[in-house]
Amino acid sequence: MSDAPTLYLGLISGTSADGIDAALVSFEGDQPHLLAAQTYPWPAALREQILAVAQGEAAIDLDAFGRLDIALGDRFAEAALSLLGQSGTPAAAVRAIGSHGQTVRHRPTGEHAFTLQLGDPATIAERCGIDVVADFRRADLAAGGQGAPLLPAVHAMLLAHPGHARVVLNLGGIANITVLGAGGDVIGFDTGPANGLLDAWCLRHRGEAFDRDGRFAASGRVDDTLLDALLADPYFALSPPKSTGREHFHLDWLAAHPRVATLEPADVQATLLELSARSVAEAIARHAPNAREVLACGGGVHNGVLMRRLASLLAPCTLASTSAFGVDPDFLEASAFAWLARQRLLGLPGNLPAVTGARGPRLLGAIHPAPR
Numbered sequence: 448m449s450d451a452p453t454l455y456l457g458l459i460s461g462t463s464a465d466g467i468d469a470a471l472v473s474f475e476g477d478q479p480h481l482l483a484a485q486t487y488p489w490p491a492a493l494r495e496q497i498l499a500v501a502q503g504e505a506a507i508d509l510d511a512f513g514r515l516d517i518a519l520g521d522r523f524a525e526a527a528l529s530l531l532g533q534s535g536t537p538a539a540a541v542r543a544i545g546s547h548g549q550t551v552r553h554r555p556t557g558e559h560a561f562t563l564q565l566g567d568p569a570t571i572a573e574r575c576g577i578d579v580v581a582d583f584r585r586a587d588l589a590a591g592g593q594g595a596p597l598l599p600a601v602h603a604m605l606l607a608h609p610g611h612a613r614v615v616l617n618l619g620g621i622a623n624i625t626v627l628g629a630g631g632d633v634i635g636f637d638t639g640p641a642n643g644l645l646d647a648w649c650l651r652h653r654g655e656a657f658d659r660d661g662r663f664a665a666s667g668r669v670d671d672t673l674l675d676a677l678l679a680d681p682y683f684a685l686s687p688p689k690s691t692g693r694e695h696f697h698l699d700w701l702a703a704h705p706r707v708a709t710l711e712p713a714d715v716q717a718t719l720l721e722l723s724a725r726s727v728a729e730a731i732a733r734h735a736p737n738a739r740e741v742l743a744c745g746g747g748v749h750n751g752v753l754m755r756r757l758a759s760l761l762a763p764c765t766l767a768s769t770s771a772f773g774v775d776p777d778f779l780e781a782s783a784f785a786w787l788a789r790q791r792l793l794g795l796p797g798n799l800p801a802v803t804g805a806r807g808p809r810l811l812g813a814i815h816p817a818p819r
Contacts, residue, residue, distance in 0.1 A: 454482075454540050456530065456577070457785030458523050459547035460566070462620025462693050463646050463746065464489060464497045465656055467526040470781035471534055471541075477604065479786050483534035484778040487526040493518065494656075497565075498647075501551045502697040519549055520567030524574035531575075543578040545788025545812070546571055553584075553692040555593040561585075562594045568815040580788035580812040587798045592805030595690035599625040599635035599802045601783040605774055607631070612738045614731055615769070616757075617780070618642060618747025621692055622727050625802075626735040635802040636687035638730040639680075640696040641747050644719045647698050652712040661752025664720040667713030673706040677722050687734070688804035720753055728760035744769045744776035787811055 457470045466488040472479045489497065496515060500507055507515070523546055531538060548564030555562065568581035584594035602615040602625040615625040620643035625635040642657065649658040658664055680700075682691055701707055707715055731741065741761055747753055748768045758766040769776045790797045796808030 454536065454542060455785035455789050456527055456541050456544045457547075457781040457783065457788070458527060458544060458571075459781050459784055460489070460549040461746075461780065462550065462643050463657070464494055464501065464549060464620075465646070465746070467523060468778055468781040469526045469530040470778045470785060471530055471536060472782050472785040474789060479601070479605075479782050481775055481778055481782055483530060483536070484775065484781065485526075485530050485533065486777070487522070487529065489522070493522070497549060497551065498693075501693045502699070503694065516565045516567050517570055519565045520570030521574070523548070523566045524571045527571065527575050527577070538576045541577050543580055543788045543792055544571060544575065545583075545784035545786070546579055546581045547583060547784045548581060550692060552694055553595065553690065554694070555588060555595065555690050560588050562588055568813070572815045572817045576817050578792075578817050579815040580791045581815060582813045583784070583787055583797065583811045586809045586811050587803050587805045590805040590807065590809050592798065592800065592803030593688045593690040594803065596623045596625070596635050596637060596802065597787065597798065597811070598623070598780060598783050599633050600797065600799050601779070601786055602635070603627055603633050605779075606742055606769065606772060611740075612735065614735045614738045614741045616727060616731075616741050616743045618743055618745040618750075618753070619780070620646070621696070622723060622747070623690075624727070624730060624735070626738065629737070633799055633801060634687060634734065635799070636730075637690045639683055639691065639723070639726040640719070641723050641727070641745070642750070643693055644696055644698070644701060645716065645723065645750075648701070648712070648716055648719060651698065652716075657746070658716065658750065661720060661750045663713060664716045665752045667711060667715070667717035669717050669721045670706065670710055670714050673704060673710065673715070673718050674721055674725070676704050676706060677701075677718070678725065683726055683729070688802060720756065723747075724753060724756040724760055727757060731761065731764070739764055741766045742769045742772060743767070744774070744779045746777070748776045
């Protein structure tokens with residue numbers, strides 16, 4: 448199956464809201480190939496507003512909510528246009544943009560389950576002059592699924608090894624795993640926090656958006672009492688399909704444990720890193736006991752302390768970055784939304800019901816045509 452032109456552009460700002468990842472992708476058959484990529488940081492004031500809304504820290508009226516949606520759409524459009532300019536790619540050469548947007552709330556369970564991403568796609572289409580596919584998660588939720596994670600289909604396409612069990616670990620604000628079974632079966636789910644709590648605590652106590660190479664955590668000591676209390680959260684014991692986000696794992700959730708107030712900030716940071724590592728390792732041991740390789744992607748691969756701790760907990764299973772297998776760990780997620788846009792335009796499903804729990808395969812995303 449082929450379509451022309453073969454270029455797509457993927458955009459996403461993840462749970463940590465540290466910036467917009469933009470990826471320009473070409474397709475040979477169904478395989479995505481990364482041509483150019485860049486991360487565009489959010490302006491500090493806008494990031495603060497995103498985080499306040501996502502964590503429920505700030506009440507926001509409908510007028511302010513609408514303005515935020517358009518402001519984010521403008522920034523997504525600027526990221527796309529900047530990448531096109533840097534790569535020397537004319538807009539006319541790009542078939543479509545797949546924009547995930549910025550998740551500000553994800554409630555996949557309950558009577559009226561919903562998920563909400565901001566970054567007005569019509570604004571992106573208008574400014575870039577390129578068709579935009581967006582709102583990828585709601586069709587899966589409407590079919591009874593979690594709407595997340597959506598990357599396992601791409602993980603399987605790029606990283607599965609027939610007859611060989613592997614796990615792909617995405618270390619974003621939230622950690623999720625894709626279990627690639629030796630027989631071709633695929634499951635995936637969010638394990639809990641990865642970088643999100645670490646980033647938030649570091650920003651509060653160091654004024655830095657993230658804990659560079661885990662140095663803040665390395666300066667403290669794990670508090671076992673706090674760690675046990677955090678690991679007792681019911682989410683960790685849930686069976687998949689399951690997904691979560693900043694609306695669950697945030698600093699108010701952390702502060703609900705009185706022990707936090709008695710500890711040095713560095714010790715809390717060390718404990719949060721151990722929480723991320725332990726919850727991931729326990730999920731893999733429970734759901735992928737036969738895996739012998741874990742391939743990591745996402746911003747957490749640059750946290751040396753976290754990666755070393757994970758490697759220790761996962762042994763004898765090996766841990767490596769997806770870069771060792773020819774897949775850029777920083778832009779795999781943005782590339783996946785380029786692929787999802789292509790799936791939508793080809794009339795092909797984008798979800799894996801075995802992962803999300805949906806009643807069946809679904810077309811994902813709404814199409815926002817560019818002006819003609």
